[in-house]
Amino acid sequence: MTVELHLPTALVPTRESHFVRYCKQLGYGTWGVVDVSLENLFPYPASGFRRRPSGCLIQGMPEGCSKVIWVEHVAVDNRLVQSIYRPLVISGFTFSAKRWFAALIRHCQWLATLRARTAPTHDGVLLPQAGRESLLKLAERMTRSFWGDISACNENQWMPLPIRGAEDIRAMTKGSIPVPGMPPSSKIVFTTSIRLAVPPKRLFDFLRDENSRTKWDTRLFGHIIRELAYVINGNNPENRVSILQVNATPEEVEIFYLQESFSDDIGSYVIYAPVDALAMSGVLNGGSPEIVNILPCGFSILPDRPPLNGHGDVPGSLLTIAFHIIDLASTEEYIPPESVKTIFKVIAETAFLIKAAFTSDNVQGNLAGG
Structure with missing residues (x-):
């Protein structure tokens, strides 16, 4: 083997x-x-x-x-x-x-x-049993894809970003995806890992909470986010598969997010992917989860040192941030400079906002002012 x-x-x-x-x-x-x-x-x-x-x-x-x-x-x-x-x-x-x-x-x-x-x-x-089963299977596929995407396995051909200050950021293309009415577009995964002076449990609770989402997700500033439904996986209520509804206005639903959050004795994860209303409706009605396009993003959290005697919390965390996007300008062999700049901006801003959320009550104002 x-x-x-x-x-x-x-x-x-x-x-x-x-x-x-x-x-x-x-x-x-x-x-x-x-x-x-x-x-x-x-x-x-x-x-x-x-x-x-x-x-x-x-x-x-x-x-x-x-x-x-x-x-x-x-x-x-x-x-x-x-x-x-x-x-x-x-x-x-x-x-x-x-x-x-x-x-x-x-x-x-x-x-x-x-x-x-x-x-x-x-x-x-x-949720109807057929819909719950499809939702859990889709979440499992999303999670497994995320794990495969962010590792240093032999299949992942990571490359550093050619930008000063981006030494610990990695990016790779993952083939192409058809976009209706447009040429095939490349899928890009990019990731980095940082140390935070925040206990892993506190960081996990912050990132999985839909009420904290607009503090770090720049795409959702000004949006209304609520947990529409969830299924608890196991005995820990924090280990769950959630459907998050994103509204641009109180009356206008913009997108849904499938999110899985779970924690074990080694680390914690918050993994999510956008799902449009039609695809989400099909899944909840028992449709096949295999036909839903999934671009998983999210976080993995590890303690920054071994817990004392193998148990208990530690004062710091190692946070891995990963995004999965479609880029019209990139190919499987080449990421153009403008896309490289966008990748750096997205991941650097996200890391800044997460850090600042634990030290400032005016994160968005600080970012806009900078």
Whole structure:
């Protein structure tokens, strides 16, 4: 088997490994899954990562539950890791067994919510089961696309912006998309990661709250935003899939946003994408989520250092910001200077507004004045 492990940032190299997996039932109700690296047999491409014997023990428990013990044992060269991420990566926090647990728990919760006959919703608004399933599947596709788009995986051909002050901003084209009545347009993903002196939980609550949206989203200044409906995913009410309605005026609906926000023992995410009214109506009526065009944007939040004893909040955060746009002027091989300037302006303003939101009550006025 082959695996490419990555963090939700373009600034940390991925960990690629070839390994053999051995699964065996060890006794009644107990199973073992063990992975052993095969890098000695597959020396190319050269890798600074070796996965020593790792895996899990699964034991059946009463009431349909399982007890899982997970062990990660690796040898890795971390010299290429960016300085702001080095404490997290070197400590083992980011690629630890806890991360496998977090992914496993999230998937199980998603399946349980998907199969539930009813689910907690906003103000008693009940979505039909077919519509709820389509909404959850669309949100899952959006989230997986976001994870793939912002990582340093081999498929992502990131390039730095040729602008002074943009050393930590990365951009790439992701093929073309048909636009009715116009030539095919390129999809561009651009991202950066910054450190903030804000606890991860506080930053997560700020970014997921629709009432805070106009404090950082320059495209929505002056708009009215409300959470029209949501589905809670799991036991934490903050882990939810939401439909946000954006009004230019109290009577005029401009666009809808699909948003998923969730937090686990490793990090937090707020991921969103615009969806027009016709597509949203189709999804809520049980239509296929696969035919909806999704351009995911959003944030990933990690602590800026390992939590003490592996638990509790820390005073700072590492925030990754990512946008996904359609650009008529760009091609799959070339981003023109004007588009580069726009990319830099959008991501720099967003980072400034988020930082300023925690230090000033007059963010928009400060930006306009500058």
